[in-house]
Amino acid sequence: GAGVSQSPSNKVTEKGKDVELRCDPISGHTALYWYRQRLGQGLEFLIYFQGNSAPDKSGLPSDRFSAERTGESVSTLTIQRTQQEDSAVYLCASSLAVLSGANVLTFGAGSRLTVL
C-alpha cells in the first residue's frame, strides 16, 4: 500500500482481556517495527522484524506481549491479560532494509489502546 496501515485505530478493552493489533507495512519494506507511546512520553521500542531473520524482541516489556510477522507482510502485536498500564498508542513502522543505521522509518497513525 501507499503507507503503513494500522488497525484498529482505537480499542477499548477490559482489564484481563487479550487484544490484537494489526500492522500492514509498505509493500517492499522488509523491516517492521513496533513502538509504544504512553501519554506525554517518548516512543518505546518493542520489537523489530527484518525479513526472515530472528526478530529483535529486546524491547518487549513482559511475556504478555508477543508479535508475529509472516514473511514481509502483515504483523500482529498481541497483548495477553491486559493491564491498565498497557494503555498507550501502539505505533508500527516499516523501512527498506539498509546496511547502515541511517534507515528511514515510515510510521502508521497508530492504534490507541485503552484498558479500563
Added chain:
Amino acid sequence: GDSVTQMEGPVTLSEEAFLTINCTYTATGYPSLFWYVQYPGEGLQLLLKATKADDKGSNKGFEATYRKETTSFHLEKGSVQVSDSAVYFCALSAGSARQLTFGSGTQLTVLP
C-alpha cells in the same frame, strides 16, 4: 545504553518567531541522527536527518547540525508558521541497531 534527551515542552511561539528545540544524545560509536514530526492526528514522519559529524540536515525551513563535540542535534527554524504546530521528536540509530531510540518529544504550538 543509547539515549536521547530533548528540551521539555510545551513550547508556545508567535508566528514568525525563531525556534530552537535542543537535543543531546548518548551513544556508542557514531550514530545517525533524526528529527521526526507528528502533526495532530497523523503518524510520525521524517523531518530531516544527518549521518555524520558536521552534516546539516534541512527540510521545510528547519535545520539541524550534527555536533559530535557537544553530542547535540538542535532543531532550528528562522520563522515559524501556525502550520508548524506539532510534536517534534529527536532520535538516533547507533551501531548495528536497526531500531531508533527516541527522545520524549517536544510539543510546539505556534499562535497567529
